[in-house]
Each structure stands twice: as C-alpha cells, then as structure tokens.
Amino acid sequence: xxxxxxxxxxxxxxxxxxxxxxxxxxxxxxxxxxxxxxxxxxxxxxxxxxxxxxxxxxxxxxxxxxxxxxxxxxxxxxxxxxxxxxxxxxxxxxxxxxxxxxxxxxxxxxxxxxxxxxxxxxxxxxxxxxxxxxxxxxxxxxxxxxxxxxxxxxxxxxxxxxxxxxxxxxxxxxxxxxxxxxxxxxxxxxxxxxxxxxxxxxxxxxxxxxxxxxxxxxxxxxxxxxxxxxxxxxxxxxxxxxxxxxxxx
Amino acid sequence: xxxxxxxxxxxxxxxxxxxxxxxxxxxxxxxxxxxxxxxxxxxxxxxxxxxxxxxxxxxxxxxxxxxxxxxxxxxxxxxxxxxxxxxxxxxxxxxxxxxxxxxxxxxxxxxxxxxxxxxxxxxxxxxxxxxxxxxxxxxxxxxxxxxxxxxxxxxxxxxxxxxxxxxxxxxxxxxxxxxxxxxxxxxxxxxxxxxxxxxxxxxxxxxxxxxxxxxxxxxxxxxxxxxxxxxxxxxxxxxxxxxxxxxxx
Amino acid sequence: xxxxxxxxxxxxxxxxxxxxxxxxxxxxxxxxxxxxxxxxxxxxxxxxxxxxxxxxxxxxxxxxxxxxxxxxxxxxxxxxxxxxxxxxxxxxxxxxxxxxxxxxxxxxxxxxxxxxxxxxxxxxxxxxxxxxxxxxxxxxxxxxxxxxxxxxxxxxxxxxxxxxxxxxxxxxxxxxxxxxxxxxxxxxxxxxxxxxxxxxxxxxxxxxxxxxxxxxxxxxxxxxxxxxxxxxxxxxxxxxxxxxxxxxx
Amino acid sequence: xxxxxxxxxxxxxxxxxxxxxxxxxxxxxxxxxxxxxxxxxxxxxxxxxxxxxxxxxxxxxxxxxxxxxxxxxxxxxxxxxxxxxxxxxxxxxxxxxxxxxxxxxxxxxxxxxxxxxxxxxxxxxxxxxxxxxxxxxxxxxxxxxxxxxxxxxxxxxxxxxxxxxxxxxxxxxxxxxxxxxxxxxxxxxxxxxxxxxxxxxxxxxxxxxxxxxxxxxxxxxxxxxxxxxxxxxxxxxxxxxxxxxxxxx
Numbered sequence: 001x002x003x004x005x006x007x008x009x010x011x012x013x014x015x016x017x018x019x020x021x022x023x024x025x026x027x028x029x030x031x032x033x034x035x036x037x038x039x040x041x042x043x044x045x046x047x048x049x050x051x052x053x054x055x056x057x058x059x060x061x062x063x064x065x066x067x068x069x070x071x072x073x074x075x076x077x078x079x080x081x082x083x084x085x086x087x088x089x090x091x092x093x094x095x096x097x098x099x100x101x102x103x104x105x106x107x108x109x110x111x112x113x114x115x116x117x118x119x120x121x122x123x124x125x126x127x128x129x130x131x132x133x134x135x136x137x138x139x140x141x142x143x144x145x146x147x148x149x150x151x152x153x154x155x156x157x158x159x160x161x162x163x164x165x166x167x168x169x170x171x172x173x174x175x176x177x178x179x180x181x182x183x184x185x186x187x188x189x190x191x192x193x194x195x196x197x198x199x200x201x202x203x204x205x206x207x208x209x210x211x212x213x214x215x216x217x218x219x220x221x222x223x224x225x226x227x228x229x230x231x232x233x234x235x236x237x238x239x240x241x242x243x244x245x246x247x248x249x
Numbered sequence: 250x251x252x253x254x255x256x257x258x259x260x261x262x263x264x265x266x267x268x269x270x271x272x273x274x275x276x277x278x279x280x281x282x283x284x285x286x287x288x289x290x291x292x293x294x295x296x297x298x299x300x301x302x303x304x305x306x307x308x309x310x311x312x313x314x315x316x317x318x319x320x321x322x323x324x325x326x327x328x329x330x331x332x333x334x335x336x337x338x339x340x341x342x343x344x345x346x347x348x349x350x351x352x353x354x355x356x357x358x359x360x361x362x363x364x365x366x367x368x369x370x371x372x373x374x375x376x377x378x379x380x381x382x383x384x385x386x387x388x389x390x391x392x393x394x395x396x397x398x399x400x401x402x403x404x405x406x407x408x409x410x411x412x413x414x415x416x417x418x419x420x421x422x423x424x425x426x427x428x429x430x431x432x433x434x435x436x437x438x439x440x441x442x443x444x445x446x447x448x449x450x451x452x453x454x455x456x457x458x459x460x461x462x463x464x465x466x467x468x469x470x471x472x473x474x475x476x477x478x479x480x481x482x483x484x485x486x487x488x489x490x491x492x493x494x495x496x497x498x
Numbered sequence: 499x500x501x502x503x504x505x506x507x508x509x510x511x512x513x514x515x516x517x518x519x520x521x522x523x524x525x526x527x528x529x530x531x532x533x534x535x536x537x538x539x540x541x542x543x544x545x546x547x548x549x550x551x552x553x554x555x556x557x558x559x560x561x562x563x564x565x566x567x568x569x570x571x572x573x574x575x576x577x578x579x580x581x582x583x584x585x586x587x588x589x590x591x592x593x594x595x596x597x598x599x600x601x602x603x604x605x606x607x608x609x610x611x612x613x614x615x616x617x618x619x620x621x622x623x624x625x626x627x628x629x630x631x632x633x634x635x636x637x638x639x640x641x642x643x644x645x646x647x648x649x650x651x652x653x654x655x656x657x658x659x660x661x662x663x664x665x666x667x668x669x670x671x672x673x674x675x676x677x678x679x680x681x682x683x684x685x686x687x688x689x690x691x692x693x694x695x696x697x698x699x700x701x702x703x704x705x706x707x708x709x710x711x712x713x714x715x716x717x718x719x720x721x722x723x724x725x726x727x728x729x730x731x732x733x734x735x736x737x738x739x740x741x742x743x744x745x746x747x
Numbered sequence: 748x749x750x751x752x753x754x755x756x757x758x759x760x761x762x763x764x765x766x767x768x769x770x771x772x773x774x775x776x777x778x779x780x781x782x783x784x785x786x787x788x789x790x791x792x793x794x795x796x797x798x799x800x801x802x803x804x805x806x807x808x809x810x811x812x813x814x815x816x817x818x819x820x821x822x823x824x825x826x827x828x829x830x831x832x833x834x835x836x837x838x839x840x841x842x843x844x845x846x847x848x849x850x851x852x853x854x855x856x857x858x859x860x861x862x863x864x865x866x867x868x869x870x871x872x873x874x875x876x877x878x879x880x881x882x883x884x885x886x887x888x889x890x891x892x893x894x895x896x897x898x899x900x901x902x903x904x905x906x907x908x909x910x911x912x913x914x915x916x917x918x919x920x921x922x923x924x925x926x927x928x929x930x931x932x933x934x935x936x937x938x939x940x941x942x943x944x945x946x947x948x949x950x951x952x953x954x955x956x957x958x959x960x961x962x963x964x965x966x967x968x969x970x971x972x973x974x975x976x977x978x979x980x981x982x983x984x985x986x987x988x989x990x991x992x993x994x995x996x
Binding site for chain 2: 131189220
Binding site for chain 2: 671686700707708717719747
C-alpha cells in the first residue's frame with residue numbers, strides 16, 4: 001500500500017500521480033480566488049460564510065495531503081524540514097490558529113508557494129534547475145550590479161534632496177523620502193507623485209537616468225545570458241551529473 | 250483557368266500574385282482606417298454614410314477574395330478550417346450580420362489578423378517560422394517565467410494590500426484592486442492613479458521591484474536569445490528539413 | 499592648394515583635419531545652444547539681438563564650410579546629393595530664407611544631423627558601419643516585430659475602446675484616442691493622463707501587457723545580438739572587404 | 748609590526764583583514780544611516796545631538812583608518828592619489844571643515860564610494876575587473892549610442908516644442924523645457940507632469956518612441972553582451988595576464 005501511496009504523491013509520470021497533482025493545483029487556485037474575493041468590501045453575509053466554509057474544506061484537504069506526503073516520504077524529518085515540507089505546513093497551520101481569532105491574511109498568502117510543488121506536472125524541474133544554475137553562474141555579476149544599484153539609489157536620493165528640498169519641502173522632506181523618488185525613477189515606474197521641478201533637479205535626473213538605466217536593466221540581460229550558458233552546459237554534461245537530490249523537491 | 254487562379258491567390262513570387270496581395274493589404278488598411286474614423290464622436294451624417302458605403306464595398310471585395318481562395322485551394326475543407334480560412338470568414342460575416350442591426354465593432358477588429366496573410370509579399374514566412382521555432386525552443390523557460398511573474402504579481406498584491414489598506418482604503422479596497430497596482434508597477438508602466446504612501450508600502454514596493462524587474466523583463470531577453478539559436482539551427486540544417494506544411498499557410 | 503584643402507576637410511588623421519572637425523563641432527554646439535536659448539520666453543531684447551547676430555555669424559561660417567567641402571570633393575554632384583551634402587545645405591538655406599521673414603525653427607533643427615559628420619574625429623565609422631550591418635542582418639526580424647507591434651497597438655486600442663468608452667467617454671472618445679493610450683502603455687511610459695478604470699479594461703490591460711512587453715522590448719535585444727554578430731563577421735572577414743564607399747561618408 | 752599592519756589593512760584572506768574590512772563596512776553603513784536620519788524634519792534636539800556625536804566618532808575612526816592605510820602602503824604618494832586614497836580623504840575632510848560651520852551634506856555622500864573598498868571582502872575584484880574590461884570592449888558602441896540618444900533627445904525636444912507650444916505654453920515654454928519631457932518620455936519614466944495633448948504631438952511621440960526605445964535600451968544589452976565576452980576572454984587567457992596593478996586597488 002505504501003508503494004501505491006508513493007506512486008500517487010511523488011510521481012508525475014503515472015496517471016494517479018498526475019491526477020493528484022492537478023487536484024492539489026485546483027485546490028490552491030480555489031483557495032487563492034477565495035482569499036481574493038474575501039477581501040472585497042461590502043460582501044453579503046452569506047458569501048462570507050460560504051467562503052469561510054470553502055476555506056475550511058480546502059484546509060482539511062491540504063492537511064490530508066500533508067499526511068500523505070509525510071507517510072510517503074522515506075525520510076520523514078527530511079521532508080518536514082525541506083522547503084516544500086515547510087510550505088505545506090505553513091499553508092495549513094494559519095487556519096487552525098485562526099479558529100482562535102487571529103487574522104490569517106498575511107500568513108495565508110504563503111500557500112501560494114505550494115504552486116511550485118505542482119510544477120512537476122509540467123516537468124519543469126529541468127527549467128527550474130537550469131534557472132538555479134544560471135543564478136549560480138551569474139551570481140557575482142548580479143551581486144555587483146545590485147550593490148551598484150543600491151549605491152546609485154542612495155547617491156541619487158542625496159543629490160535630488162540637495163536640489164529639490166527648498167522648492168518642494170513637502171515631497172523631498174529627507175533623504176529617506178527622496179529614496180522613494182529614486183526607486184520610482186530608476187526602475188522607470190514613474191508614478192508621478194513626486195518629480196523634480198527645479199532646473200538643477202531635472203538636469204541631475206537626466207544624468208542619473210543616463211548612468212543608471214544600464215545598471216538597473218543589466219541584471220535581466222545577465223540572467224538571460226546565464227540561462228543560455230546553463231542550457232549549453234546541460235547539453236554537454238548530461239551524462240555526468242545524475243542529480244538525485246532533485247527528485248525529493 | 251484554375252492554374253491561373255492558384256498563381257494569383259497563393260503565390261507571392263509572380264507579378265499577379267504580388268499585385269493581388271498588395272490590393273488585399275490596401276483594402277485591409279482602408280477598412281481599419283474607416284473603422285477608426287467611424288468611432289470619432291460628432292461626425293457629420295454624410296461622412297458616416299460614406300464610411301458605411303466604403304465598408305460595404307470592401308466587404309464585398311473580401312467576399313470575392315474568400316471565394317477565390319476557396320476555389321484555388323486544393324483541399325477545400327482544409328482551407329476553411331485553417332487559421333487564415335477562419336480569419337477570412339470572420340472578417341466578412343459580421344457585415345452581413347450587421348445588416349440585421351448587430352454592432353460589429355468587436356468582431357470587425359478580427360480583420361486585422363488578415364495582415365498576416367499578406368506577410369508573404371515581404372517573404373516574411375522565414376522570419377515567422379524562425380519566431381515560431383524560437384518560441385518552441387524557449388517554451389519551458391518562458392512558461393516558467395510567466396508562472397513566476399503570476400505568483401509574484403499575486404504576492405505583491407497581497408503584500409501591498411496588507412500595507413496600504415488602512416491608509417488608502419479607496420484605492421486598495423481588496424486584493425483584486427491591489428492586483429491592478431501590481432500590474433501597473435511591475436510592468437513599470439506606473440500610471441500614477443494608485444501608488445503606496447506608507448513607509449512600509451514603499452519599502453515593500455522597492456523590494457518587489459528589485460526581485461521583480463528581472464523576472465518581468467527576462468522573457469524578452471529569452472525570446473531574443475532563442476531567435477538567434479533558431480537562426481543558427483536553420484543555417485546548419487537548411488538541407489534536411491523541407492517543411493512542406495509552410496506552403497499552405 | 500587643393501591637396502591641402504582635401505587634407506583639411508576630408509581627413510581626420512592630420513592635425514589640420516582634426517582642428518577643422520573640432521571647429522565645426524563647436525559651431526554646431528553653439529548653434530544648438532543659441533537655438534535653445536532663443537526659445538526661452540521673456541528674453542530681453544538685447545539677448546535676442548545678440549543671439550540673432552551669433553546665428554548669422556555661424557551660418558556664414560557653415561556656408562564657407564559648405565564651399566570648402568564642395569571644392570575638396572572630387573565628384574561635386576556626388577557630394578551635393580550625398581546624405582551629408584544635403585544636410586550641410588539644409589543647415590544653411592533656412593537662414594537665408596528667413597531673411598525674408600519665414601520662421602526657421604523647424605528647419606534649423608536639421609542642422610543637428612551635421613553632428614554625424616564629426617563622428618569621423620572619433621573614428622566611429624567602424625562602429626557606425628557595424629551598426630548598419632547589424633540592422634541589415636536583423637532587418638527581417640525587426641520588421642516582423644514592428645509589424646506585430648503595430649497590429650498589437652491597433653488591437654489594444656480597439657479592445658480598450660470597447661471596455662472603457664462608456665465609463666470614460668471623454669478619454670476614450672474613439673479608436674484614434676485609444677491609440678494614444680495604447681502607445682503610452684505598451685512602451686511602459688505610462689504618463690497617467692489616460693488609464694482604464696473598469697475591471698474589464700484593467701484585465702484587458704494586464705493581458706495586453708503580458709503579450710505585448712515581449713514584442714515591444716524584443717527589437718532592442720535583436721539589435722544588440724545582431725551587433726555582436728556583425729562584430730564577429732568583421733573580425734573574420736577583415737581582409738576580404740575593402741569597403742571603399744565608406745570613405746566618402 | 749608593519750607586516751602585521753599590511754596584513755590587517757590590505758588583505759582580505761586573513762582573519763584580521765576580514766574583520767578590519769567588516770568594521771569599516773559597518774562604519775560606512777552607520778554613517779549613511781545617520782546621514783539619512785539627520786535630514787528628517789522635526790527631529791528632537793537630543794537625537795540631533797546624538798547623531799552629531801556618532802558622526803564625530805565615525806569620522807575619527809575613518810581618520811585612523813586613513814592613517815593605517817597610509818602607513819601600510821608601500822608607495823605613500825601612489826595611495827594618496829589613487830581612486831580610493833582620494834575617496835578616503837574626501838570622506839573625512841568635510842567633518843573637520845564643518846567644525847568651522849560649513850554645511851557638509853553634499854560632500855558627506857562621497858563617503859559612499861568607500862563601499863567599493865570593501866568589495867575585496869567578497870572577492871569581487873574579478874567581477875569588477877571584468878566589468879571594466881566589458882566597458883572597454885563595448886566603448887565605441889556605447890559612445891555611439893549615447894551620442895545617438897543625445898541627438899534623438901534634442902530632436903524630440905525641438906519637435907514636441909513645435910507641436911505643443913501653442914496648446915500648452917506653460918509646459919512647453921522653450922526647447923529647454925521640452926528637453927525635460929524628452930528625458931522623461933524616452934527613458935519611459937513618464938512622470939505624467941508633462942505630456943502632449945495635440946494630435947500632432949501624440950503622433951510625433953509615437954514615432955519618437957518607436958525609433959527611440961531601441962536606441963535608449965540598447966546600451967544595457969551591449970553591456971551584458973560585452974560582459975559575457977570579457978568572461979570568455981578571461982577564461983582563455985587566465986595564465987597570460989598577471990595584472991599586478993589590481994592588488995593596489
């Protein structure tokens with residue numbers, strides 16, 4: 001019977017395993033939709049009650065799933081302390097805690113991480129592995145760019161504070177307020193709630209953008225380049241690396 | 250006479266075929282311009298009447314084109330149920346339906362897809378094929394990124410809802426409303442109709458943007474990389490793949 | 499004496515040639531700064547008069563330059579009808595026309611194109627040539643993407659018009675007005691003067707952005723990829739292609 | 748004793764050296780946080796006094812650090828006039844000057860550059876060297892793109908000034924004011940403080956964005972491509988280049 005359980009829970013290449021994964025995925029989506037609707041203001045009492053009932057049912061099913069995964073796992077503690085083991089537990093604990101009256105909004109969002117569990121259905125573990133490998137390959141450059149971006153953000157905030165604090169004291173109150181401008185500008189989001197009005201501030205913004213766009217946009221190019229390198233590596237070295245640790249995840 | 254028809258309708262390397270394609274392209278553009286002008290408010294009665302007449306003429310010509318393509322096709326049903334066959338039909342049916350009073354705005358836009366038909370004039374089928382091949386090559390990574398982007402959007406919406414719902418209840422009413430903020434922010438569109446004002450919400454936005462820009466921007470880099478791989482493949486394997494199915498499209 | 503003139507005007511590797519190029523560059527920058535200042539509102543009469551005098555002096559110097567280039571050119575007509583020959587002429591004609599009272603703002607901006615002339619100083623002809631080659635290499639893909647972007651823009655405009663025309667008739671008056679929204683959104687500029695407010699319009703915007711960002715952002719990646727291919731080609735085939743036509747430009 | 752000092756100050760692979768670097772990094776972060784908090788409006792007197800005391804302590808410690816680095820350096824003058832030598836000095840001088848009453852906000856931000864000093868802890872000198880090499884490799888293309896971007900910005904400003912000056916004289920007062928629009932638009936920041944309202948201006952914006960996005964976004968792609976080229980070069984030529992000048996920095 002245990003072999004059958006393992007087949008259902010851990011494998012994605014049998015019919016039972018795929019059905020199990022799809023049911024879990026459907027439950028996750030249901031749970032997220034219910035969570036989203038619950039936050040809508042002015043819901044009728046009946047809807048709220050129905051959503052709470054649905055939540056209870058889904059949580060019980062997730063508890064059953066957790067038990068099944070635990071039973072199927074060869075090394076119990078390894079599953080409990082694995083990434084997905086923790087996610088699975090965190091996804092059900094808030095409900096039982098909330099029976100005592102605690103707001104569960106913040107913690108329930110963690111359930112979303114369970115989506116990764118179902119990736120096995122689509123056999124994405126290869127792509128996910130490649131992505132991890134790409135991040136490892138480009139780690140140094142990405143960290144350097146993140147550091148450079150951080151320094152650039154801080155310097156931009158100090159600079160714009162220097163130029164704009166007199167013209168717009170309500171928006172550029174301090175360096176911390178100016179940092180918000182720097183974030184919105186260098187990511188090119190540009191909400192428009194805060195922007196320079198002095199000539200000095202505008203010229204400074206221009207200089208910062210010319211220097212900064214390359215730094216802020218570069219990591220995405222680096223990740224794409226590292227991904228193609230990881231893909232080539234994989235093709236060349238497919239025979240050598242058996243990667244047994246991927247099966248657990 | 251049928252051989253002559255095939256030459257006109259299906260081939261782009263003869264003078265008659267190219268003229269036919271250009272006439273169809275011109276009709277498509279005319280039709281789109283007419284559609285755009287028709288929606289302008291406060292048009293004089295005479296202009297509306299003229300546009301409707303133009304629409305009638307163009308639709309009749311498209312009907313003739315559909316008949317010609319059907320006559321030229323070797324396997325009639327295969328053309329009728331092909332992508333372009335359906336587009337060609339959908340482009341003319343709305344007009345005849347609208348003679349009975351139905352609004353045809355939404356359906357007439359479908360005519361735009363016919364533009365792809367005319368791509369043969371510019372011999373773009375190669376580039377289009379390469380693009381399809383690139384999408385196939387990078388399918389797994391793109392799907393993984395889309396999934397990651399979806400999860401990121403949802404988590405961002407839940408997070409900003411948590412931080413801003415008290416400060417701006419009118420903008421961040423629910424998770425569904427917050428999703429609109431997440432979309433506008435992570436794509437860096439940043440309309441400015443909705444943005445965080447609390448310190449917590451701003452720090453959260455910063456963190457989300459640092460993590461998210463790479464994820465949202467990566468697919469475009471992946472497509473570009475896959476395109477160049479597809480181009481190389483093509484160069485190496487030009488002799489092996491005859492691709493007869495491309496002629497039909 | 500003609501050999502000396504050729505040395506001054508057409509070569510960038512002699513001291514006289516470099517000085518000549520730098521003087522022309524300085525004149526161009528002066529002219530642009532003068533043009534920019536002239537448009538400032540509320541200038542004192544004396545400043546305007548001084549700027550007009552400066553403009554007259556610069557134009558006379560540019561006329562002298564045009565005469566020198568014409569005299570130095572081996573084939574006069576080829577220079578006159580070359581890209582830079584036309585730019586040089588267009589840069590001086592407006593001034594003489596304006597002596598008759600015509601507004602010269604729009605035409606004077608053309609003078610800016612003369613900047614490319616000075617690129618020879620930095621020996622950028624290699625990089626410029628590589629860029630042209632890259633555009634040739636990626637021409638098909640870029641045109642395909644531009645076409646796809648155009649179709650996407652039109653479809654987005656029709657779609658948002660359908661969703662928002664009732665909620666915001668003043669902003670989404672017609673498909674042509676909606677096109678402005680589509681441009682501002684798909685380029686991620688997002689001014690915030692016009693944005694969807696209905697749930698349908700927002701979901702549609704999300705779908706359009708997911709599909710559209712890859713299409714709109716891809717050409718820049720394609721150009722970068724083509725540039726590196728052009729660079730490799732150049733390295734491999736440096737001996738074979740003498741490219742004599744580059745010297746004229 | 749001098750050998751011990753060198754070990755502490757200049758090396759990152761001994762325990763003493765790593766501790767020293769981490770202490771300096773912590774001091775830098777402290778100093779920046781103090782600087783940021785100091786600019787907050789409405790701080791109580793006691794907090795300001797405490798922050799000023801903290802600043803004094805940190806500056807004294809930085810002075811000690813400067814002395815240690817000077818003592819440890821083999822060639823004193825080379826350190827004093829090196830990039831980090833100047834940064835180290837600039838980071839402490841403002842405080843002593845401010846004892847005479849001068850505002851030190853602007854100059855204190857320079858301390859941030861010291862962050863690069865600590866990069867040695869993470870052994871980033873490789874990545875940093877690679878980045879410098881990448882900039883050298885792509886120098887010509889990047890300069891060409893920057894020049895093209897500058898010309899495009901100016902032409903855009905002149906164009907939008909031509910289209911919008913009559914409809915919005917308060918926003919598009921002069922070419923210099925229009926340049927601010929061009930910067931905000933072509934970087935896709937789009938604050939929304941200034942945007943075209945005329946049909947001509949909007950069509951012009953569309954054309955500018957279609958031409959301009961590739962030019963503005965290309966440098967980031969070029970840097971990413973050059974980085975991967977630099978990485979390959981490094982791998983191939985690791986044995987040949989000893990690079991002794993990197994140890995000093």
